[in-house]
Amino acid sequence: MDWDKLLFNAAVFVAGVFMLDYGADKFIDHTVIIGQRLGVSQTLIAVLTAGAEYEELAVVIAAVLQKQSPLALGNVMGSTISNILGAFSLGLLLHPGPIAFDQSAKVYTALLLSITTAFSILAYFNMLNKITGGVLVAIFLMYIICTCYAIHKGVMEPPEASDSDSDSDSDNDTSDDGHSYLPSRPQGNRVQDESETSPLLTNEEALIARKRAPRSLFYHISQLVMGLLALTISGYLLSRSASVIADCFHLSGTVVGLTVVSFATTLPEKMVAIISGSRGHSGIVVASTAGSNIFLLTLCAGVIALAGLSADKSDHVLLFELLFTWISSVMLFLAVFVRADRAVGALFLVMYVAFLILEFTVYRR
Secondary structure: OOHHHHHHHHHHHHHHHHHHHHHHHHHHHHHHHHHHHOOOOHHHHHHHHOOOOHHHHHHHHHHHHOOOHHHHHHHHHHHHHHHHHHHHHHHHHHOOOOOOOOHHHHHHHHHHHHHHHHHHHHHHOOOOOHHHHHHHHHHHHHHHHHHHHHHHOOOOOOOOOOOOOOOHHHHOOOOOOOOOOOOOOOOOOOOOOOOOOHHHHHHHHHHHHHHHOOOOHHHHHHHHHHHHHHHHHHHHHHHHHHHHHHHHOOOOHHHHHHHHHHHHHOHHHHHHHHHHHHOOOHHHHHHHHHHHHHHHHHHHHHHHHHHOOOOOHHHOOOHHHHHHHHHHHHHHHHHHHOOOOHHHHHHHHHHHHHHHHHHHOOOOO
């Protein structure tokens, strides 16, 4: 084994993960701000940014462009499994009290199970082609339209954001109505303008005002472009380094996508599940999980199908992997509709660990 080659690409992979998260945060944060500035519907912004796996889409597109569709498909399926068994389970384990889900969570979960069933059937019978890929993308668009309509009518709530909102620049911006988040200075104790310290105070206040002034639209557009650029570069780095790592360990692209890449790209979802679960926000945990997986199994899977799958039969997904993808959605459905507690969360986590072990041992290829 070429250790120098392995260690270098492992370092590239880790750097790619950090760049991926940075790019996704930039893209989502500044998309929201630009949408607000241009008067775009808040409902549409919420649906397009919440529960959206732009990191996964970047990896999928990069892998497809490098003719590595097995890696892309493995990443989609692995992320679907990881979001439920690896992230949702953490939310259940850390939830402080009784867990109850609202109607919106149940609707998203039922929709996810239907989409997962359709995807599993298409993948099993090798029907992921340009026609079915177009259908999957169309389903995603219909999902966006129907969700926007339902939210507008007050029937359901949008899925909560599945990515960390850590962009510090957006914290300094004002809200859409133009008011600053800074509390106003008390008026009663203001020093008189004629005092000798007035110029200094005025300069300090002016400096603070300049720092807190809203950024220009051009600034946010440039940051959005920077986020897209980071997503593009990180997608290439991840797919390329993962392919090399797979060669070093004599693993197929599908296995690496199902395990290493999917685990790394769903780290933000795991963090959201930990924080939301520990604070008792069960709706955020399940809605972000379902919303993310709908995005993965419609838009991302549709892009892969439109690009065409590899002709290498030895690197196709196995029935075991398809079953695990479908069973994880069934278990999420049952957890939301029947019972969800810490014991269920522990069961989910054990199943995810077992899945990873089986992929690296029994189903290694």
